[in-house]
Amino acid sequence: MTGGVVAAVDLGATSGRVVLGRVGPDRLDIDDVHRFPNTPVRTRDGLHWNIYELYRNVLVGLRKAVAAEPNLLSIGIDSWAVDYALLRGDRLVSTPYHYRDERTARGVAAVRDLLTAEELYATNGLQFLPFNTLYQLTVDRLDGLLDDDTTMLLVPDLIAYWLTGARRAERTNASTTGLLDVTTGTWHTPLAATLDLPPRLLPPLAAPGDLVGALTPDVAADLGSTALPVVAVGSHDTASAVVAVPMTSRDAAYICSGTWSLIGVETDHPILTDQSRQADFTNEAGVDGRTRYLRNRMGMWLVNECVNAWQRDGSRVDLPALIGEAVDATDRVLFDVDDPSLVPGGDMPTRIVELAPGLAGAQRNVVMRSILESLALSYARTLDELQHLTGVPIETVHIVGGASQNALLCQLIADRAGRTVLAGPVEATATGNILIQARAAGLLTGTLEDLRSLVHRTTWPTAYQPRRTVTMPTGATA
């Protein structure tokens, strides 16, 4: 086959999209068919994703995709990590909580009573994030929600289940649960038993490229399609994004930057040293058995939450315009962007001032400049740590995702990291999703390097060179 079209469903924490990918040996065109916001809802029992609204939008997007491309070959689904629904039979007994919901603290405390940080890292290789699935499931267990008939489906697996009736746990996203054995890539049943999780809670694993199932007759009729196959991709959005980072050598690092920024390299094996654990680097499963060795850092959440707060009076803030105004801001105050107080939703400008009192009463462009400088500093330090921990000299840094459109941020990273930054593709996640489907359909062949070479040949990254030695402004705290 020389060319064909597949559809990617990509659900980010900020927005979702359904895109068509037209792929051939020298062709990679991505067309949006449907975009929609992802707006969580707070109810009496906490903060939830609006999963039914997301699924409704997935169906709207797929209907448009089928109408635009009657010869569609397959569908692939990815989303943000860690969150899940609980089912008994077909029935949803718990809709997915948002990872920013405060209930996870109880789970962390309970898991800490059972296992040390060293034991956990040796088992799952993950950075400590209080919302990793194992902590959330522990809360469910304490609340009596889990019995022998309960199944957990991560968000992309849940969407695939609703489309096909097949229950699988795609491996890259399963690795973010904390329940996957970092060495074998299979469910760590002794760990699940230690946490007193029922044996049938975790569905059978699937690998990117595997067939999950065909659309059920009802869904196919609703979409106006045939019984199209749903194919497993790197269903963790970051895993799909890493597939599409146009790295041409092993001395390149990536920053997948949207709501979060994931800063890392690809390795053949996990790195489980004590140094790595103390630096809190994670070993997430990549496509084709690779390891995504990375650190989860604060991303555009800070920017977006400030914009949301400034818009609360009904006015409209134009993000690209505000970033443009931040270019000329001469004042700035650095603060710790990874401070845990910034993780929940709420009044972000006030919380930033608590960490950076010099910003009290500051103009919005100064606040924006301070955020971007502080993010760039955090990323530069993480790149240095990454180089130290892997022993691989990092020459080039690729930034992909929504924040790769933020020219000021890209330049500040280049300046502070003293490295070339190559920005793009913006839609790396959807692109990686499409590439893995295209390979499964026989439109492409080869290794991840071959797939990245196609991205490299068909997209044009913007290069940012380090401009100068950065001097710390007076009063800087970092």
Ligand code: ADP
């Ligand atoms: P996620 O997958 O987490 O939803 P995305 O990769 O889609 O995130 O990135 C979305 C973010 O990218 C937005 O929240 C915004 O901060 C940033 N962004 C989007 N468009 C622009 C733009 N034109 N200029 C600068 N930043 C942008």
Ligand code: LRH
């Ligand atoms: C990025 C992401 C990231 C996880 C976080 C929960 O969208 O999947 O890789 O750490 O969301």
